[in-house]
Amino acid sequence: MSALAFVELDEGKVKKSSLEAVTYANAVAGDATAIVFGSMDDGQADLIGSAGASKVLHVTDEKLASPNIMAYASAIAEAMNGGYDQLILAKSSLGDPVSARVAIKTNAALAANVSEPLSGDVAKTSIYTGKAFANTKLNGNRKVISIKKNAVEIKTDGGSASVEAFSPTINNGDFKAKVTSTEKATGDVLLPEADIVVSGGRGLKGPENWGMIEELAKTLGAATACSKPVSDMDWRPHHEHVGQTGIKVSPTLYIAVGISGAIQHLAGVNSSKYIVVINKDLEAPFFKAADYGVVGDAFEVVPKLTEAIKAQQG
C-alpha cells in the first residue's frame, strides 16, 4: 500500500495543513510520496521529509506553476497511476475540487472532512457541519482522503526526502478555466491554517474596534475570524467569517469575543480543541460550548488578556 500526499505551497512555502497530509499518508501507508507544483523555497523538501515522506515528485512545468484545478487533478491522477493507491490531501479551496476530480479519474472512493487516521477501510468523517460524525467505509482498493486540520499531529522526526522531477502530460482541455487575477491578504496567518483563532462578533460594535482583536491575535500568532453579521455588514472580509455558511475551522484554540454562540456559528467552530468565550452576558449560549469563560466587557477584558500573555512571554 503506498500513499501520495498532495502538498500545496503558499508563496513558495509548504502549507502546514499539507504537512499534516504528509504525516497522515505516512501513518496510513508506512511511507509517503509528496507531489508538489511550482517553485519551492530552500529547505521545503526537508520539511516534507521530516513530516514523513521519502520522496517528492516535483512538477516544474511553467503551465502548472500556478493553481489550476483541472490540470492539477490530471497530473495527480497520472502520478497515482504510477503506483499509488491512496491520495491524501488537506481540505482547502484547491484541495476540495482537486480531490473530487481525482476520485473520478482514478475510480477511487473519496472521503472528505476526515478527522482522524483511518481504521482499516473506515474513515471518520465530520458531517452535519460538525454536529456529528459518520464512520464511512470506502469501497474498492483506491482511496482519496481529504483531512480536516488537526486530524494528525505533524511528524518532525521523519527522514529526508529525495526530489524527483515529474512531468505530467499536459491536456489542452484542462485549460478551459483561467484565473485572470488574484486578490489576497499577505502577511496574515491564513484562517484555515491557524492553530489559534481570535474571533469577534457584533458585540464589538464596529470595525474601528478590531484593533484589540488584531493585537491579541498578533500576540498569539493567531488568525482573526468573525461572525456572519460582522462580514455581512462589511466590518470584516467575507473570507474571515466562520460558521454554517462560512469557513469551518478546527484549531487547537478558538477565542470568541462578543459572539453570542448561535447554533449556525457553533457549526463552524465546534471541532476546535479548546474554546474560550468572552462575553458580557452570562446567559450567552456560547458558554455552554466553551472550555473557559470570562463574563465581562470585551473592551476591558481583551487588552488585559493581551497584556497578561505578553507578560508571560517576557
Added chain:
Amino acid sequence: MKILVCITHVPDTTSKIAFTDNSTKFDQTGVQYIIGPYDDYALARAVELKEATGGSISVLNVGEAETEPTLRKALAIGADDAIRVNAFPTDAFFVSKQIAKVAEEGGYDLILMGRESIDFNGGQVHGMVGELLGMPSMSPVMTLDIEGNTAKLTREIEGGKEFMEVKLPAVLGCQEPIAEWKIPNMRGIMSARTKPLSVVEPTGDAPATTVDNFELPPAKKGVTMVDAENMDELVNLLKNEAKVI
C-alpha cells in the same frame, strides 16, 4: 440559456442532530426540511440570470418522494420544471452519476449547485459531475456573470479571492454573496402547483462509500469560569492545563 440547479433537501440549520436504529439512521423526529442554504443561493442567481437574459431553469434533486415539497418550493421561487431522481442519495459518487446522466440528456449550458450540502458537507458533487461530464467545475463561487459562452466569476480562496474566466458549459458551486435568497410570492406558489415535476429512475451505479454508523461528538466537560479581573489565571490555564499557548 438552459440552466440546471441541483438542490438538496436538508434539515434546517437549527435542527438537533440525533440518530436511531443503533446509530445507523438519521432521526427525523421534529426536523424541518429546507432547500440547502448554498443551493438556495445558486437558485436565486439562476432566477436573476434568467430574468436578465431569458432561457429556462430546471431543478434537480436526487431523493425519495418526501423531497417533493422542497422541489415545489424551488418551482415557486422561479424554476420552470423539476426533476427528481427516485433514489436515496447514498453518497457523493452515486449522486454525481445521477446528476451527470440528467445533465447529459438535458444539454444544459450552466449547472449550478451549492458549495456544499449541509448534511454531508462533502463539497464533492460539483467536482465529480464536472469530471464525469468533462466540464470545468469551480467552487466556491461568490459572484457570477455570463458573457457569451464565458462565465466571469470570483472564487473564494484562503485569505482572499480569485477572478476567473470559465468556458461554458461548466459546473459551479455557489455561496453568498452571489445573490440574495428569494422568498416565493403568492403567484409563484400558485404556479408551482402546476409546473411539471418528472420522476426518473436511477442508474445502476453502486455508491463508492457506505456509512457503517453515526456518532455524536463527546459532550463538553463543562466550562471553567475565570474572573474578568484575573487574566493571569486564564493565561495560566491555557498554558499549563490546556497546553495550547
